[in-house]
Amino acid sequence: MTPWMKPASAACLLILAACAQPAPPAQQVYDPYANSGSGALYQGDLAGGTLGAEASAQYFGQQVGDTVLFPSGQTALTPDARAVLTRQAEWLNKHGNFSAVLQGHAEETGTREYNLALGARRASAVQEYLIAQGVGSDRIRTLSFGKERPAETCSDEACYAKNRRVVTVVSETGAGS
Amino acid sequence: MLRTLTFALALGLTTAPFTALPALAQDGPLRIEITDGVVEPMPIAIPAFFGDDEVARKVRDVVASDLTGTGLFREIPADAQIARPDSFSDAIAYEDWRAINAQALVTAEVTQSGEDISVKFRLFDVFAGQPQGDGMQFDARAGDWRRAAHKIADQIYSRLTGEAPYFDSRVAFVQETGPKNARIKRIGVMDYDGANTLWMTDSSSLVLAPQFSPDGRSLLYVSYDSGFPQIRVMDVASVSSRPLTQSGDSMAFAPRYSPDGRWVVYSLENGGNTDIYLMDAATGAQRALTDAPSIETSPSFSPDGKRIVFESDRSGTPQLYIVGLEGGEPTRISFGDGRYGSPAWSPKGDMIAYTHQVGEKFHIGVMRTDGSDEKNLTESFLDEGPTWAPNGRVVMFTRVTPGGNGQPRLHSVDITGRNMRPLDLDFAASDPSWGPLMP
Numbered sequence A: 001m002t003p004w005m006k007p008a009s010a011a012c013l014l015i016l017a018a019c020a021q022p023a024p025p026a027q028q029v030y031d032p033y034a035n036s037g038s039g040a041l042y043q044g045d046l047a048g049g050t051l052g053a054e055a056s057a058q059y060f061g062q063q064v065g066d067t068v069l070f071p072s073g074q075t076a077l078t079p080d081a082r083a084v085l086t087r088q089a090e091w092l093n094k095h096g097n098f099s100a101v102l103q104g105h106a107e108e109t110g111t112r113e114y115n116l117a118l119g120a121r122r123a124s125a126v127q128e129y130l131i132a133q134g135v136g137s138d139r140i141r142t143l144s145f146g147k148e149r150p151a152e153t154c155s156d157e158a159c160y161a162k163n164r165r166v167v168t169v170v171s172e173t174g175a176g177s
Numbered sequence B: 001m002l003r004t005l006t007f008a009l010a011l012g013l014t015t016a017p018f019t020a021l022p023a024l025a026q027d028g029p030l031r032i033e034i035t036d037g038v039v040e041p042m043p044i045a046i047p048a049f050f051g052d053d054e055v056a057r058k059v060r061d062v063v064a065s066d067l068t069g070t071g072l073f074r075e076i077p078a079d080a081q082i083a084r085p086d087s088f089s090d091a092i093a094y095e096d097w098r099a100i101n102a103q104a105l106v107t108a109e110v111t112q113s114g115e116d117i118s119v120k121f122r123l124f125d126v127f128a129g130q131p132q133g134d135g136m137q138f139d140a141r142a143g144d145w146r147r148a149a150h151k152i153a154d155q156i157y158s159r160l161t162g163e164a165p166y167f168d169s170r171v172a173f174v175q176e177t178g179p180k181n182a183r184i185k186r187i188g189v190m191d192y193d194g195a196n197t198l199w200m201t202d203s204s205s206l207v208l209a210p211q212f213s214p215d216g217r218s219l220l221y222v223s224y225d226s227g228f229p230q231i232r233v234m235d236v237a238s239v240s241s242r243p244l245t246q247s248g249d250s251m252a253f254a255p256r257y258s259p260d261g262r263w264v265v266y267s268l269e270n271g272g273n274t275d276i277y278l279m280d281a282a283t284g285a286q287r288a289l290t291d292a293p294s295i296e297t298s299p300s301f302s303p304d305g306k307r308i309v310f311e312s313d314r315s316g317t318p319q320l321y322i323v324g325l326e327g328g329e330p331t332r333i334s335f336g337d338g339r340y341g342s343p344a345w346s347p348k349g350d351m352i353a354y355t356h357q358v359g360e361k362f363h364i365g366v367m368r369t370d371g372s373d374e375k376n377l378t379e380s381f382l383d384e385g386p387t388w389a390p391n392g393r394v395v396m397f398t399r400v401t402p403g404g405n406g407q408p409r410l411h412s413v414d415i416t417g418r419n420m421r422p423l424d425l426d427f428a429a430s431d432p433s434w435g436p437l438m439p
Helices: A010-014 A016-020 A057-065 A079-094 A112-132 A157-163 B054-068 B094-099 B142-161
Strands: A067-069 A098-105 A140-146 A165-172 B005-008 B032-035 B042-045 B073-075 B104-113 B116-125 B136-141 B169-177 B184-191 B207-212 B218-223 B230-235 B240-243 B252-257 B263-270 B273-280 B286-288 B296-301 B307-312 B319-324 B327-332 B339-345 B351-358 B361-368 B382-388 B394-400 B408-414 B428-437
Touching (some): A057 A165, A112 B207, A112 B263, B054 B116, B169 B207, B169 B408, B218 B252, B230 B252, B273 B296, B319 B339
Parallel strands (some): B042 B104, B361 B382
Antiparallel strands (some): B207 B218, B296 B307, B394 B408
């Protein structure tokens, strides 16, 4: 395992507190009947004061984790990426009134056009995984920014590792589902 | 007396078409030869142009700048010139120019009447003691004085090198402003030397990689204005654009025109896989040229319009391949260490320039179209995206400096790799596309 794949998952890059717990955030629901039972129907967690509602892009970005990372030149999903995407799929399956745009990115080495294609391949790998997890394909679009929008700007592996990514941007479609 | 200065313009290789030339030079016209020798620029005298006018000075300076900017010529300073003629029609005192070792001499006269200027020039072979070719006159609108200067410099360059000219041409590019993680990009068009910038797009949406049409009248480029990358066409004169592709959920990018302007070859992404497509620019009808699960992108037409060189990672790493317009199995042409990308087929047809990544360094390189005689011309942290001058003897490319404050700058280099220089621009720029020689 390469160093940058260690528990510093995407979510904990954003929230230091979460870094101590690589496990999914506390809001995960494991009760398989949570959304289908007739007794007490789960209606969502009580959000912490500054976190925003669970059905929000902010919550998705901070608590679910909106970013997965890729090894250099690779487009296959790592185990860490799959863990994040499993949470994303659960969230998307629960919040059917949100759609997602998967933004693929590449590090600055490599030519501009190849990196556009590489980012598209990464976004597609994420899309396939989310669809396999039950998210409707009509709710997901992909695009690539290639190397145009780095998350970090230094020119060494520490930054490149964070720039080889797919960011899932969710937005409310309004109509619900 | 050494009349012929050798200058390496080939690849440091067995250049059969060139090796026969030096012997001719003793008897032929004054000529900078193209061999793999080298070395010294030809001394040329360009005394003040006649015409007692600011325009005459400016035109002369552009002519001198064009010629010395090639690295092929060295200008003899004005204070060394002891035999300047008194008028444009004066006899030339060749002995006095020989005494200061001027090999070529340019005289010119600039006249202005109202909104029009007229520029006459003559070129002299000093040691032969005779004019080299006929004198010529160029008329232009006063506002186009730079074009008149480029035309004269083009004539001189062609007569002295035997190569096609390239100074009177334009370059499309992307200006970059703002921080590295939120770059603002807009497309501009400028003279090849960085003058007369015109802006084609505003900074409202991300734009990439403009590509001049063969007639120089339009640009293909990639725009994110719909939120998703698609190809647009810009009419340069009217600065108006329209979408060329509207591919729904698919990304369309990396467009290039065919040499006759009829076709557009580009990359189309579908479900994460990128292949190369050919589109009839007039009808929009299209078909796939490649069909592989790997990435195929950065296509570039051969000048005869029959083949395309492109970048593909079908072997595991990005390499260069050539495929005919009828499709079929592509032929790999790059076999060296590292990764090869963004190929550009020379308008002369003899070479392909490309981006070459080896280890942690990037190079602009050239090879023959069968992949032989590969040579890196440059080396830096990140050099990328060569585009050919109209005569196929110079390439322009993007050099990016590393780090959070890194910036892209346009540079040019000749195919010897000897005359690498940055363009004199007061802004950061990338993705050059060198347009045709202008009529």
